[in-house]
Amino acid sequence: MAVSPVLVIKTVDDSAVGVRARLYDDFVEHEIVLNSVIAYWWANNLPPVVKFLELFESVIKRTINELMPHKNLKIKYEVKADDELENATSLEINLIEVAADETGFKIDGKQLILNGLAKSSEDHESNEFVKTFEKTIETPDIVLKKYQEMKK
Incomplete structure (x- = not known):
């Protein structure tokens, strides 16, 4: 039986979002530090x-x-927000599918909820926004070659 790679998404003390990919004993992890990017x-x-x-x-x-x-990379996720994305202050992401060159990932932490991403005014009317995004993101050949060299 083949072991599927795992993608883990988690929030860290509401100040960062962790993204970890794991296959057997190998893993790679990165964090998005929210305060810095939001500012x-x-x-x-x-x-x-x-x-x-x-x-x-x-x-x-x-x-x-x-x-x-x-x-x-094929990625499919549903987004729920409190307004159109350009004006939204809160966001919910539900990961549905992630696959790298047809190798599917098991997803741990499929749901990510973030609040306070934008400043809202008192008279702000919210209109719930729900949309499913399905994208294929291509790695340029020169970048792919660098990643392959890093793995050797």
Whole structure:
């Protein structure tokens, strides 16, 4: 019986999001330090929820590539927010599927909930937003070659 790689997503004291990929005894782990990135997004008037989703995908891609170099990462997740993503202050991500070049990952910590990502005003009306994203993120050949060299 083949062992599936595992992707673990967890919050660390509401100040960071940990992303860990594991296969047998090998693992790679990265953290997204929320205070730093949120302060940067606020200071530059960038939509925190949109930027967090971009960063989250990127960190998953990088983490898995360091463990298992791959060309294509398929990721499927559902997002629930308290408003359209550009104006949302809270976010719930439910990971549905993650696969690197057709190798599926078991997902531990499928749900991630973050609050206070953006400043909201008193008169802010929220409109619940729910959408499922399904993406294939390609690793450029030159980057894939570097990851493969790192694994040797």
